[in-house]
Every structure is written in C-alpha cells, then in structure tokens.
Amino acid sequence: MDFNNIAEIKKAGFTGFKKMKELFLDNSEIPREKGVYLILVLDKKTPDFLKIGSGGYFKGRNPNVSFDELKANWIAKTIVIYIGKAGGNGSSQTLQKRLKQYFGFGQGKNIGHQGGRYIWQLKNSGDLIVCWKTTPKAEPADVESKLIQEFKVNYNNHRPFANLKD
Numbered sequence: 027m028d029f030n031n032i033a034e035i036k037k038a039g040f041t042g043f044k045k046m047k048e049l050f051l052d053n054s055e056i057p058r059e060k061g062v063y064l065i066l067v068l069d070k071k072t073p074d075f076l077k078i079g080s081g082g083y084f085k086g087r088n089p090n091v092s093f094d095e096l097k098a099n100w101i102a103k104t105i106v107i108y109i110g111k112a113g114g115n116g117s118s119q120t121l122q123k124r125l126k127q128y129f130g131f132g133q134g135k136n137i138g139h140q141g142g143r144y145i146w147q148l149k150n151s152g153d154l155i156v157c158w159k160t161t162p163k164a165e166p167a168d169v170e171s172k173l174i175q176e177f178k179v180n181y182n183n184h185r186p187f188a189n190l191k192d
Contacts, residue, residue, distance in 0.1 A: 029106040029177055029186075032066075040064060040157040047152035050129050056122040060113025061160040062169045063121060065145055065188065066105045068155060073100075079147035082135045089131075089143040096147055099187050104180075107154070108142045108188035109173050111166035121158050144188040 028034035032043070042055065046065075049056065067073065075096045081089035101107075112124030131137045132146045145151055161169050174185055174192050185192065 027173070027176060029104045029180060032105070035064065035066075035106075035157065039159045041159070042157040043155055044157075045152065046129065046132075046154050046156055049125065049156055050133065050152070053122055053126055053129070056125055056158060057160050058120045058122050059160040059162065060117070060119070060166050061111075061121045061158055062166050062173065063110050063112070063125060063156060063158040064106050065108035065110070065142065066155040066157065067107050067148075068105060070102070070105075072097075072102060074149035076147045076149055079143075080132055080134055080151070081143045081146035082131045082133075082137055084131070084136055084138045084140065087140070089140065090147060091144065096144060099144060099184075101181055101184055101187055104177075104186070106177065106186050108145055108186050109170055109177070110142055111170040114161075114165040114167055121160065125156065125158075141190065142188040144190075 027038045075093050079090055083089065112121045113119040127137050128142065132151060171192065174189055177186055178184060
C-alpha cells in the first residue's frame, strides 16, 4: 500500500476519512465491528508540537514526551502517522468503542489508551483524519502488524510517527 496517497488507502479498503474533531461529536458512522484504523495528516509540513498535549494521565503516567523525541519520530514523507486496531481474539472491542476510547484519552480523560499518544502533542490534532477498515475474516492484530511491517519496508525501518511498537 502507498502510505502517502489517499486514493491508494481507499483502494486498500479504508473508509470514513473524517476529521477527529467531527468524530468527537458524533462517532455513529464508525463501524461496530473489529478492524484497523489509520490516523492521517494531510498537511505535509512538520507540525507544531506541544510541550503538554491533551492526552490523559492514565494511572498517573504522564503521556507527554520531549520535543526531541517527537521530532525524532516524525516522518515527513507520509500522511499515515498512526496505525491502530480494535477487537479480535475473543475481544468484544469494536472500531467504534476503541476509537471512542482513543478520543477520550486525547480529550484528557483517564482512559487506558497509551498507544498513539504522540498524536495528542500535535497542535492541531482535531484536524487529523481518521479512516478505518473492518476485518471480518482476519484478526485485527495481524492486519495491524502487517501494515506496520509494510510501512517499515517503505520508510527505512521506521514505524509511523505515533506507533511505539510493532
């Protein structure tokens, strides 16, 4: 998949393509099924990073990292900045539930969604685009892992900006 081309991402089966701030208000369009999701940035310039982001302090842990760490993880030549998953392996989690948790964490709530937390240290995180793909015949963890590995092949062994592990 071309991680720098919305048409190719759509061709790979992703739908939605809504701004986060729209989904904060109404997430009813997000499927109640297992799957994977992408967070996209359409502005190609390096973003403004925040010293203190909007992420919640789950179990008292500070979700913020240094400017140096954010800059070191930023990849300028892609629009995909996070790959996430929801459900699978007997989990009742759905894309809608998982993204609702993710958005809640990003709005400062004490919710356990540390993955992708760098997103919340971007100045205009509400303008980021979210798209998703249901995976009825595949485990979301397997699809997520495959996408991250494919990304790494295309970007000199680097994961997307906000993916902290493979």
